[in-house]
Amino acid sequence: MRYTTSVTKGLTSSKAEEVLERDGPNELLPPKGTPEYVKFARQLAGGLQCLMWVAAVICFIAFGIEFSRGTLGCFDDLYLAITLITVVVVTGCFGYYQEFKSTNIIASFKNLVPQQALVIRDGQKNQINAMDLVVGDLVEIKGGDRVPADIRIIFAQGCKVDNSSLTGESEPQSKTPECTHENPLETKNIAFFSTTCLEGVATGTVINTGDRTIIGRIASLASGVGNEKTPIAIEIEHFVDIIAGLAIFFGFTFFVVAMFIGYAFLEAMIFFMAIVVAYVPEGLLATVTVCLSLTAKRLARKNCVVKNLEAVxxxxxxxxxxxxxxxxxxxNRMTVAHLWFDNVIHAADTTEDQSGQSFDQSSETWRSLARVAGLCNRAIFKPNQESLIVVGDASETALLKFTELAIGNMMEYRERFKKVVEVPFNSTNKFQLSVHELEDPMDLRYLLVMKGAPERILERCSTILIKGQEMPLDEQWRESFQTAYMDLGSLGERVLGFCHIYLNENEFPRGYKFDSDEMNFTTSGLCFAGLISMIDPPxxxxxxxxxxxxxxxxxxxxxxxxxxxxxxxxxxxxxxxxxxxxxxxxxxxxxxxxxxxxxxxxxxxxxxxxxxxxxxxxxxxxxxxxxxxxxxxxxxxxxxxxxxxxxxxxxxxxxxxxxxxxxxxxxxxxxxxxxxxxxxxxxxxxxxxxxxxxxxNFASIVTGVEQGRLIFDNLKKSIAYTLTKNIPELTPYLIYITVSVPLPLGCITILMIELATDIFPSVSLAYEKAESDIMHLKPRNPRKDRLVNESLAAYSYFQIGAIQSFAGFTDYFTAMAQEGWYPLLCVGLRSHWEDVHLQDLQDSYGQEWWVSVIEICQIADVLIRKTRRLSIFQQGFFRSVDVDSMEQMSLTPYIQSYTPCYVSFMKGWGQWWFVPIPYGILIFVYDEIRKLGVRRHPGSWWDQELYY
Incomplete structure (x- = not known):
């Protein structure tokens, strides 16, 4: 591609405006997000909410028809419809608020964009907004600058760029005008948008801007990746499908039976709606959201911020x-890992605080090696800072920090060895050297220090320093060097060689004019001091x-x-x-x-x-x-x-x-x-x-894994607790429609149970600690280990739920019998009981009898749900959250039985709520026996069928 760019004058201003008009500004466009109204609509119309909307519509229709007929009690349908809509809207708003609060953390890519760029246009250098750069612009960068676009290097002097955020390489990459590789990510003549120039200067031509840069392509690649459903979303969807299917199946069955035995269409539809209300756990939506939010907050206290609640x-x-x-x-910082001197490999301290070194620092060879590493080094500590901030490339930064800890104040040390001349590292020579005056003013010699690629350094040496003495660099020492070099290289460490020489004072007297370009001084016959290897440590x-x-x-x-x-x-x-x-x-x-x-x-x-x-x-x-x-x-x-x-x-x-x-x-x-x-x-x-x-910290992930596993266990317990009462809520309608007994439990009462007494215990289970060391268990298999499985449904519905239903029948028929309505007399009584023209029957349903059963039995249920495997005596009976939720549950029957507004609204009277206590004890004992069998016989039929 031809850019029509002058290598000295750059583009003309008119050409730049033309290209800017064509390509647009040099910025990364943020990925499109989901509109807020769509997020809110999802909260109001997903899964179980749809069933509740349908039930509310049926209630409104029933109210309209019954009101037009002047039917007594028609306002019950209106109350129920309003309550259902309120539940959906409130839980939807809560879920949306949690999602909005959790996801409003990160803006986009804009912080990656440098604000200003030094550009040459019309032969003039100008600072312009980086957004105004165009393809073909001539740009200058220097140490400390962020690269403002993808640029092709045409001139460079000691330029090194940090590509770690783009390629993952810790080591800075040298930039030169020569093309060294056909892969753009590996060639040395291209610098990439948003990377940082660490040192040196370079001039380049802009070849890509904005979304067409390498980083722009990566960003678009990320935004083009579709969002997959999370495992918990799949599990909740699976659970919703089961509940919705069962609710519709039983509702339709009751509808058909009601029509068959002679009920009017409207009454049969009300039965259908009542079954749906009884079967759908209205409080579950809020419970799941609260559980995820609680865990997200818990993780935030441990330095894990969750943007997506389901990610927990x-x-x-x-x-x-x-x-x-x-x-x-x-x-993400190069650190000295090993040293080779005196023919021994020494391990350095690579801990994050580098509190100590494990090798002998009294050796004269070590002192010489440290001196070369400290002096032949362009990195410096940034002045006037509270903490020691290093300016320089990764390798020299590592050496400076290392020598600072080993020798002391390196800035003062360097002042004692005044630098006379320096030759920076380049890819041709593969070494860096500097010449210094000695700290002793009486010693007029110059000290030349050099570091670089070990093989290049060794070939310039004729002697080697061993225990402070210069020894001839014979074949034996060369083999020792090669062995050490290979050993360090096999560790994946970057190895540098170090050497020095005292220049002859007769040949190089004080005041000698050293020339770094001509290198008019000795660079051979040096004394090899040792090797230092560096690595980005764990x-x-x-x-x-x-x-x-x-x-x-x-x-x-x-x-x-x-x-x-x-x-x-x-x-x-x-x-x-x-x-x-x-x-x-x-x-x-x-x-x-x-x-x-x-x-x-x-x-x-x-x-x-x-x-x-x-x-x-x-x-x-x-x-x-x-x-x-x-x-x-x-x-x-x-x-x-x-x-x-x-x-x-x-x-x-x-x-x-x-x-x-x-x-x-x-x-x-x-x-x-x-x-x-x-x-x-x-x-x-x-x-x-x-x-x-x-x-x-990678280690924080382990905490996240543990919390994630715990929340799955606790959600499983919460759902099991919530599902159990569906059976005692459903069976009253079963006997009401099949044997025509007076209705023991109304729709509004069911909603009160769901909302007033069930949410707090459900949420309290989210606070449960792990039963055992869950970090010794294998990850769950999403295809097999479902949130709601057959064992959970069978245990909740047909075991604990059946006990609660039996308790309800016992309480209900015993209370009716005390008033003279023995069980056989109740059969077929429904039509007379509800007949507004008959005055010899007291028009009260006594629904508190059944409510008290559910409340008392659910206290036992929330206790047994604290564990799935361990005995409750091992886990501990109470915590403050459990106590609060059970106190609230135990007070509910009193409130519903004795508060006048509840009595008139729910048609209840306060008595017979002690009868279910023995059944609560039975539930507790039964579950302890189940857990004992699961622990004693792992893998057995008992374990497979009763461990949910």
Whole structure:
């Protein structure tokens, strides 16, 4: 493409305006979001809400017809319709508010865009808004600047750019005008939009702006990834389908039976509506939202911010974590890891506080090595700062911090060794050197110090420093050097060599004019001081977190843009590749056979580079993930990260992806749950993620997994508790319509039970602690371990629900018998009982008899739901939330029985509410026996049928 750009004068202003008009501003357009009104509508019209809307419409129709006929009690239908609509609207508003509050955290990509750019137009340098840059503009960047667009380098001097947020590489990348690779991400003559220039200067031509830049393509790739349903959303949808199906089935059955035995169409429809109201757990919608919100707040206190409430449980279901390396598993800072001097490899302190060193610092060789590392170094501490902030590239920053801890104040130390001349590192020489005056004013010699690629440094040396003495660099010492170099390189560390020489004072007297371009001084015959290797070390808490994940049955896969050797070394350090695990290459080396002859299934670990992944089919990638429990992917592109996530999902895994860079955003979006880093994370990553770790600590994920598993257990308990009372609410209508007894329980009373007495106990179960060490259990299988399964339904409906129904019949018929209405007399009494023309029957339904049964039995029910496996005596009986909810439940029968407004509204009288207490005790004892059998006989028929 021709840009018609002058390499000295840049574009003309008129040409720039023309291109700006054509391409638009240099900015990233934020992804389109779901309109707020659509979010609100979803809260009002999803799943169970639709059934409640239908029931409300039926109630309005019934009220209209009965009111026109002058039917007594027609206002009951109006009250019920208004109550149902109120329930739907209130729970919908609550759910929308929680979603709005949780998702209104991240704006978009705008913080990534530099505000100003230095551009050359019409031969003049001007600072302009970066949004006004166009393709063809001539731009200058310097150390500390963010690159304002994708630019093709045409001039560079010591320019290094930090690509870590884009490619995942910790090491700064040198930029030169030469094209070094056909892959744009790896060539040295392109600098990318939003990356940071660490040092040096460069001039380049803009080749892409806005959404057409590499970061723009990644952003559009992320926004183009569809949102999959979360596991908890699938579970709730599954539960809603079951409840809706049962409600419609039983409602329609009662409707047909009512029509068959002679009821009018309107009365039969009211029966249908009553069954729906009895069967739909109206308080469940609020309960699920509250449970998720409570857990999200709990995680927020532990530095995990949840943007999507449903992501809370998804994390608990996670079976695979695809983790970025740089900044997530590691500290995102190069640190000195090992030193080789005096023919010994010494380990340095790589902890985050670097509190101490484990090697002997009294050696003269060490002092010389430290002096070279400190002086041949362009990094500096930023002045006038409360904390020590280093300005410089990653390697020199690591060396400066290391020597500061080892020697002391490096800024003062450097002042004692005044720098005379410096030759910066370049890709041709592969070394950096500087010449210094000595601190002793009487010693007029100059000290030349040099560092660089070890093999380049060694070839310039003739001696080696051993225990403070210069020894000839013979073949034996060269072999020792080569062995140490290979050992350090195999650890995935970046190795630098260091040497020095005292320049002859006769040849280079004080005042000598050193020329860095001509290098009119000695650069050979130097004395080799040693090797220093650096690595971006793991976070201190990561190995333990990875071990906990493995114990919990969660597979951790590293996906990084870094070099395969480095990636493998870090994976081994943090436990992703365990001790003793071999790759195909390791087996081939051990057996001394070609790699092709190794059975790949014998290798437990596998490291796959981006180049290898590019040549693999989907089936081959799936097979690799199946065959190798320990996986590392290195040198991957954003698209390849996406492919890896999709492969894991094809294998049936619930995938969590962690990351902090722009390159992670497509995979974060595609994953079942995306987890971004809050401190080092780019806005693109945060925008694509479902959860943000405020402390950037991989270990926080373990806390999230535990909380996610706990919320699934607690939701299961809450749903089991809520479903149980459906049977004692349904059976009154069963006997009412089949044997024509007076109705023991009205629709409005059912709603009062659902809303006034059930929500608090349901929510209280969200506060339950884990029954056992849930982090030693395998992740649940979404296809088998459903939120609502056959065992839960059978236990809630046909065991505990049946006991409550039997208690209700006992209380109801006993109370009726006391007034002279023995059970056989009640059969067929309904038509006389409701006949407004008969005055010899007292027109009261006495519904408090049945209400008191449900309330008392549900107190026992909420107690037994505290655990599914452990005895309640092991878990503990009460906590404040449980006590409050049970006090509220126990007071409800009193209020409903003795408050005048309740008596007239619900047609109740206060008596016979002590009868269900023995049944509550029976429920408690029965469940303790069930739990005992489950614990004593795991895997047995008892366990399979009665453990829900």
């Amino acid at each position: 449980e998804t994390l608990g279901s996670t079976s695979v974590i695809c983790s970025d390396k740089t900044g997530t598993l590691t500290q 976070r201190a808490t990561v190995p333990d977190a990875v071990m906990k994940c493995r114990t919990a049955g969660i597979r951790v896969v590293m996906v990084t843009g870094d070099h395969p050797i480095t990636a493998r070394a870090i994976a081994a350090n943090v436990g992703i590749i365990t001790e003793g695990s071999e790759t195909v290459e390791d087996i081939a080396t051990r057996k001394r056979i070609p790699v092709e002859q190794v059975n790949r299934r014998d290798a437990r670990a596998c490291v796959i580079s981006g180049g290898q992944l590019k040549d693999m089919s989907s089936e081959e990638l799936d097979e690799a993930l199946r065959s190798h429990p320990e996986m590392v992917f290195a040198r991957t592109s954003p698209q390849q990260k996406l492919i890896i996530v999709e492969s894991c999902q094809r294998l049936g895994s619930i995938v969590a992806v962690t990351g902090d860079g722009v390159n992670d955003s497509p995979a974060l979006k595609k994953a079942d749950i995306g987890i971004a880093m809050g401190i080092a994370g780019s806005d693109a990553a945060k925008n694509a993620a479902d959860m943000i770790l405020l402390d950037d």
